[in-house]
Amino acid sequence: MRDEMFCDTDIEPTNILKYLYAKSQEDYTYYMSPAVPPVLRSDITGSLRDYLSNFINIPIADVGFLKTLPNSFYPIHKDCFRITALNMLMTQPSEECITSVYKIDKNPLSNKKIKVPYQKDKFVILDVMSFHSVENKSSTITRLLLSIGIKTHSFSQVLDIYRSGKLFNLNLQYEA
Numbered sequence: 001m002r003d004e005m006f007c008d009t010d011i012e013p014t015n016i017l018k019y020l021y022a023k024s025q026e027d028y029t030y031y032m033s034p035a036v037p038p039v040l041r042s043d044i045t046g047s048l049r050d051y052l053s054n055f056i057n058i059p060i061a062d063v064g065f066l067k068t069l070p071n072s073f074y075p076i077h078k079d080c081f082r083i084t085a086l087n088m089l090m091t092q093p094s095e096e097c098i099t100s101v102y103k104i105d106k107n108p109l110s111n112k113k114i115k116v117p118y119q120k121d122k123f124v125i126l127d128v129m130s131f132h133s134v135e136n137k138s139s140t141i142t143r144l145l146l147s148i149g150i151k152t153h154s155f156s157q158v159l160d161i162y163r164s165g166k167l168f169n170l171n172l173q174y175e176a
């Protein structure tokens with residue numbers, strides 16, 4: 001549900017996009033995350049992390065790339081270590097690779113599964129305290145996501161800051 005569990009924005013980290021793509025190609029930096037089934041994770045450190053922590057005007061807890069391998073299903077869950085995520089898809093959107101949120105109602109007949117409308121290179125604010133899942137039905141494509149974890153602000157708080165125009169520091173320059 002848009003604005004209840006996620007908010008898709010038109011915001012791109014334009015000044016660092018090419019550096020993010022270059023960094024994301026460094027295969028040796030990926031490790032199996034403890035999630036089950038495992039996803040490949042690469043933590044972002046150094047100047048790119050510094051840039052993102054200034055680009056986003058609330059404290060960020062973790063920053064990394066996540067790879068969802070072909071033919072994998074990350075089942076319905078809530079995140080453990082963060083309450084809100086700022087995610088950016090780095091592969092072309094595909095009907096074979098879907099992130100869903102679940103609106104759970106007292107009446108199970110009213111339960112809803114809703115696709116998160118990721119666009120390449122645009123941030124989505126996601127309530128990771130709501131149930132969500134990721135399925136990659138492609139037999140060939142690995143899905144790549146930039147994921148930034150927030151521990152200090154709930155989804156509705158982050159959304160309020162975004163709506164007030166203060167979440168992203170759009171004029172921030174990057175010096176590589």
Ligand SMILES: [Fe+2]
Nearest residue numbers: 078079128132
């Ligand atoms: Fe998650």
